[in-house]
Amino acid sequence: MNWDQLELDPRILAAVRRAKLKSVREVLCVSGLDLQRLTGLSCSDIRQLLTAAATACRRHPPIPALLLHRGECCRLGSGFRLSVGCPLLDKLLRGGLPVGGITELSGESGSGKTQLALQLCLCAQYPTQYGGLNSGAVYICTEDSFPIRRLQQLIREQPCLRSDVPPSLISSLQFSDHIYIEHAADLDSLQVCLSRRVPLLLARGLVQLLVVDSVAALFRSEFQAADWLERNKQLLTFSSTLRHLSQEFTTPVLCINQVTNVFSGSDGSLGPLPSNVTPALGLAWANQVMVRLMMRRLQETVVRGEQSSALRRLEVVFAPHLPREGQDAAVWREGVRGVST
Amino acid sequence: MQRPVSSLGLSPSVKVKLVNSGLQFTADLLHLKPLQLSKDTGLSQQEALEVLQAVKTDGGGDEARGGRVPASLTALELLQQEEEMRSIVTFSSQLDAALGGGIPVGKSTEICGVPGVGKTQLCLQLSVDVQVPQSFGGVGGQVIYIDTEGSFLVQRVIDMATAAVKHCSLLVEDDEQRVAMTTFTIENILSNIFLVRCHDYVELLAELHLLPDFLSDHPKSRLLVIDSVACLFRQFDDLSLRTRLLHSLTQQLIAMATRHHIAVVITNQMTTRLRGSHSQLVPAFGESWGHAPTIRLLLQWAGSRRMVAIYKSPCQMDATIQYQITSEGFRDADQPEQSQSKRPRTHTDQ
Numbered sequence: 050m051n052w053d054q055l056e057l058d059p060r061i062l063a064a065v066r067r068a069k070l071k072s073v074r075e076v077l078c079v080s081g082l083d084l085q086r087l088t089g090l091s092c093s094d095i096r097q098l099l100t101a102a103a104t105a106c107r108r109h110p111p112i113p114a115l116l117l118h119r120g121e122c123c124r125l126g127s128g129f130r131l132s133v134g135c136p137l138l139d140k141l142l143r144g145g146l147p148v149g150g151i152t153e154l155s156g157e158s159g160s161g162k163t164q165l166a167l168q169l170c171l172c173a174q175y176p177t178q179y180g181g182l183n184s185g186a187v188y189i190c191t192e193d194s195f196p197i198r199r200l201q202q203l204i205r206e207q208p209c210l211r212s213d214v215p216p217s218l219i220s221s222l223q224f225s226d227h228i229y230i231e232h233a234a235d236l237d238s239l240q241v242c243l244s245r246r247v248p249l250l251l252a253r254g255l256v257q258l259l260v261v262d263s264v265a266a267l268f269r270s271e272f273q274a275a276d277w278l279e280r281n282k283q284l285l286t287f288s289s290t291l292r293h294l295s296q297e298f299t300t301p302v303l304c305i306n307q308v309t310n311v312f313s314g315s316d317g318s319l320g321p322l323p324s325n326v327t328p329a330l331g332l333a334w335a336n337q338v339m340v341r342l343m344m345r346r347l348q349e350t351v352v353r354g355e356q357s358s359a360l361r362r363l364e365v366v367f368a369p370h371l372p373r374e375g376q377d378a379a380v381w382r383e384g385v386r387g388v389s390t
Numbered sequence: 391m392q393r394p395v396s397s398l399g400l401s402p403s404v405k406v407k408l409v410n411s412g413l414q415f416t417a418d419l420l421h422l423k424p425l426q427l428s429k430d431t432g433l434s435q436q437e438a439l440e441v442l443q444a445v446k447t448d449g450g451g452d453e454a455r456g457g458r459v460p461a462s463l464t465a466l467e468l469l470q471q472e473e474e475m476r477s478i479v480t481f482s483s484q485l486d487a488a489l490g491g492g493i494p495v496g497k498s499t500e501i502c503g504v505p506g507v508g509k510t511q512l513c514l515q516l517s518v519d520v521q522v523p524q525s526f527g528g529v530g531g532q533v534i535y536i537d538t539e540g541s542f543l544v545q546r547v548i549d550m551a552t553a554a555v556k557h558c559s560l561l562v563e564d565d566e567q568r569v570a571m572t573t574f575t576i577e578n579i580l581s582n583i584f585l586v587r588c589h590d591y592v593e594l595l596a597e598l599h600l601l602p603d604f605l606s607d608h609p610k611s612r613l614l615v616i617d618s619v620a621c622l623f624r625q626f627d628d629l630s631l632r633t634r635l636l637h638s639l640t641q642q643l644i645a646m647a648t649r650h651h652i653a654v655v656i657t658n659q660m661t662t663r664l665r666g667s668h669s670q671l672v673p674a675f676g677e678s679w680g681h682a683p684t685i686r687l688l689l690q691w692a693g694s695r696r697m698v699a700i701y702k703s704p705c706q707m708d709a710t711i712q713y714q715i716t717s718e719g720f721r722d723a724d725q726p727e728q729s730q731s732k733r734p735r736t737h738t739d740q
Contacts, residue, residue, distance in 0.1 A: 074592045077599070078631065080638060085401065091440055092399025103596035111534055111584035111604060118544045118580055149540040285625040292621075296540055296589050320506055321694040332671075335505045336621070336659045339541050367506025369514075370546040372717060 055101040064088040065098065076102045131258065131301050132180025133165070134172040134210055137387025138363060141376040142342075145172075145180060146301040151291055151337060153264075155306035155328035156344035161361050161380045162305045165344070166260050167200055168384045169303060170228050171207060173258040179214050182301075184257035185227030187250055189242060192266040195230045206383035229256060236267050236283060243290050251298040258301055259294065265307035265329040281333045288337035304338075306330065320367070328366075340368040351379050351388055360388065392417060398444050407431045408441065419445045472496070476529050478520045478613060478653055480512070481554070482722045485698060488709040489685070492519075495529065495612055496647050498640075498654040498682070502673040503689030508696060508715050509657040510541045512689070513615045515720040516655060517583050518550045520613040523570035526558055531612025531652075532582040534604065536597060539621050542585060551579040553718035584608075591622040591635065598642050605650040614646065618657035620674045633678060640682040656683065695723070 052062055055073065068087040070076055076084065076098065084095050130144030139145050146152050146169070156162045170188060175181025188195065204224045208216050229250060233239035250256045264287075272280040295302045308326040328334075328341065335341070342365060349360040364375035377388040393416045395408045411431040413419055419427070419442060428438035463471070477492035486492045493499050493516060503509045517535055522528025535542060555574060562568055584604075588594040594616075605611050619639070626632040647654045661674045673680070673688070680686070686702040699710045712723040 077592055077595045078635060080634070085399070089401045089403060091401045091404065091437075092444065093440065094401075095399075099599055103599040106592055106596035107600065108587065108589075108593060111586045113581045114535075114542075114544055114547060114583040114585050115577060115580035117585060118548070143545060147540075147543060282625070289625055292540070293589060296587065320504065320691045332504065332660065332662055336624075338505060339539060341506065369510045369541040370543040370549075372715075 055098075055105055057097060057101050058094075061088075061090060061094050061098055064090050064094075073102045073105050077106060129177075129182075129299075130180070131169065131182055132172055132175075134168050134180075134384060135378075135386045137376055137389060138378060138385070139180070141363065141365065141371075141374060141387070143371060146303065147340065147370070148182075148299050148301050149296050150339035151288065151295060151302045151304055152340040152342065153304050153306050153328065153338045154342045154344060155308050157308055157326060157346060160344040160346045161378070161385055162344050163196065163262055164199075164380050165363075165385045166262055166303055166305055167196065167203055168210075169258060170200075170260060171203060171224055171384075174222055174224055174227055175211075175214060176218075179211070179218075182257035185229065185250075185255050186258040186260060187229040187231065187247055187256045188260045188262065189231045189233055189239070189247075190262055191233050191239065192263050194232070200225065200228070202382065203384055210383040210386070227255070233267070236271055236287075239267060239287070240290075243287070243294070247294060251294060251300060256300075257298075258303070259291070260303045261291070261305065263305040263307060264334070268330060269307070284330065284333050285337070288334065292337065306334075308343075340371070341366040342368075347377075353379075353381065356381055361385075363387075395419070398441075400441060400444055404433060404437055404441060407433055416445045475651060476524075476527070478516055478529055479522065479527070481515055481519055481557075481720055482711070482713050484711045484722050485713060488700060488706060488711055489703070490706055493653050493655060494685070495653045496651050497684040498643055498647055498656065499685040499687065500656050500658055500673070500683035501687050501689065502658045502660060502701075504660050504671065504691070507689040507691060508713075508720065509689060510539075510617055511546075511715050512687075512720050513617045513655060513657060514542070514547055515550055516613060516653075517615060518547065518554050518579055518719070520653075521574070521579050521582055522554065522558065523567070523574050525564075525566045525570045526561060529612045530610070532584065532608055532610045533613045533615065534584045534586065534601065534611060536586045536588055536594065536614070536616045538588050538594065538616070539618060540587070541617065542587075544580070547580065547583065548576060549717060550719040551576045554579070588622065594619075594622055595635070595639070598639065598646075602646060602650070605646065605652065609650075611650065612652050614643075614652050614654045616654075616656045618659060620657070620659040624659070624674065636675065636679055636682070640679075643682075 132145040170186035347360040358379040424438045479492040517533040688699040688701040
């Protein structure tokens with residue numbers, strides 16, 4: 050931010066320039082007395098300077114929550130949700146994924162995490178009246194190569210999954226043109242992707258959903274047990290980048306996470322868990338997550354026509370707006386659907 | 391009392407000129423006129439005027455004390471003042487009892503806990519509770535809610551507001567309460583919550599700098615929530631800068647709490663501390679930050695039960711209380727004999 054944009058006496062601005070303060074933001078981090086010493090200005094001048102700098106730095110004055118509820122401040126994100134594409138699962142999530150904040154989906158391998166993520170990439174492309182965001186999605190793979198065949202199958206089967214949407218609309222959407230796939234094999238390339246390419250896509254309005262599949266793979270593979278301090282630091286940087294993107298562009302961020310086994314010696318201070326596994330990456334990562342979902346594979350099998358699927362259960366571990374509940378689900382040819390019991 | 395000129399909030403060059411002309415103490419300046427001062431010292435008229443203003447407002451001598459510096463109070467007056475200020479109820483009667491009425495107005499309270507234990511829920515609950523009309527024993531105030539994590543979801547506030555309105559409407563006994571109920575509606579509750587979203591620490595500092603003006607414009611404000619401080623300050627390379635910023639932030643919060651009679655509620659994350667071979671969960675930011683809040687509440691899990699512990703409080707006993715988060719908000723845990731929970735529990739494999 051430029052100094053000239055502040056509405057201040059030229060005398061004060063000149064003193065600030067002499068003091069070699071680089072940015073408006075820096076002024077707020079220096080204490081009032083230090084500022085006086087650096088700039089040689091009087092106390093009342095400093096007060097003016099700080100007020101001007103603070104006004105320039107804040108995004109908006111306090112807004113009554115009522116306006117937010119009525120959706121009059123789109124910048125702050127209204128009650129918008131990204132639908133999951135199945136009424137039963139949407140009911141569990143009270144409409145779908147919230148648009149500002151990190152949603153984590155963890156589960157054992159084969160529990161259907163990637164299936165749900167792929168489905169969300171398609172759901173995001175529907176117009177808002179069908180629970181979508183009317184925009185594309187960016188999918189960052191760190192674990193495996195992107196399951197492109199499965200995506201094609203899901204696209205073909207969309208009319209079957211979304212019977213609420215007119216078929217003419219579905220056939221008019223070019224689903225695969227609006228999914229941007231990134232492969233990041235190490236942390237550096239992930240960082241580059243998140244700091245350069247993804248903001249560009251988001252700023253141009255090409256995408257409105259960010260999926261990282263999975264966060265655990267890189268952080269678990271690149272660090273030894275003894276490097277936990279460095280790992281936590283990297284993890285915090287990574288998650289604050291994600292949070293920043295999510296809030297800046299009011300875009301939902303879905304992070305897929307692996308799970309680790311809980312040993313019987315653990316004290317359960319992180320809360321009761323639906324099973325004997327806990328999401329990977331520990332407390333440092335959990336602090337950054339707003340909505341934590343868990344997918345489990347159950348023993349039973351459900352059969353529908355000639356298709357059969359292992360029964361899954363999607364559970365809310367925590368979320369500011371959701372109770373701890375679960376919903377049975379199954380993976381069919383057309384995607385993940387809730388199973389009513 | 392003699393106050394040296396050099397201690398005034400003036401620019402150094404002005405101070406040097408004053409001292410060089412033999413004006414050492416503020417008492418020397420009190421009887422001077424701006425024109426005379428500028429002639430004597432060689433300051434410009436503008437500067438001379440500022441010097442005299444600074445002398446007057448910063449209290450040059452006891453009788454010339456300006457309105458900004460509060461007069462000293464006796465302990466009795468303080469006690470009377472504190473008794474006039476009501477606390478904000480939490481809607482958990484056991485926790486209220488343990489805290490001596492609820493979250494005190496005019497003090498700062500920190501809520502620590504692991505993710506998902508209910509920190510945000512308690513903050514949202516307090517934002518609704520602070521608006522309970524005075525005829526119902528509430529505070530009837532407004533809220534400033536600084537959300538740094540994006541976890542302020544209006545949907546959830548509406549749940550809690552609906553439950554609170556319903557709860558109060560069942561308690562109506564006299565006409566005063568009936569009148570109060572006409573304004574205690576979900577719409578009014580939402581319009582009395584002022585939301586600020588901060589994405590990084592500079593925005594938070596900027597907001598706190600401007601907040602005193604907002605509080606003066608909204609004298610009914612009784613609660614300031616920051617959910618959470620931790621998430622903005624966790625990734626910091628320069629730890630000494632972080633400590634300094636956190637301390638100045640604390641000072642600002644305490645000043646606001648006492649001057650504008652608001653309760654300040656901040657949330658903090660937990661972190662793992664290694665002690666020898668075993669690890670322990672402790673609130674983030676270490677020991678020095680622990681001095682900042684007046685009251686510290688620790689939310690934690692004990693098996694599948696949620697417990698809140700009073701960890702630090704100058705006037706209440708240590709206590710640990712069980713609570714639950716229902717669809718209506720933050721509530722007392724059900725008594726064991728009527729153990730049917732209001733919310734469906736998650737099913738386990740067995």
